[in-house]
Amino acid sequence: MTKHERIATRKATNLSLDVDLVADAKALGINLSRTCEDALRSEIASARRRQWKEDNAAGIAASNAYVEQHGLPLEKYRRF
Secondary structure (H helix, E strand, O other): OOHHHHHHHOOOOOOOOOHHHHHHHOOOOHHHHHHHHHHHHHHHHHHHHHHHHHHOOOHHHHHHHHHHOOOOOOOHHOOO
């Protein structure tokens, strides 16, 4: 995605941030928008991982129970 495409797909949003954090970030030349986007992407990815684990917990438990009872399928072909 080009810089122009990223700008075109952005949405202006108002955030309330700690005054001291904003001042420190500006003094250090930190791009607030980019930093907030990066943190939000990370938080979204974490939430999606948690949600996937919750949504698939029953299937994972069933698979683990099967392996505990019957062993790994095709285990006889393992060479390690």
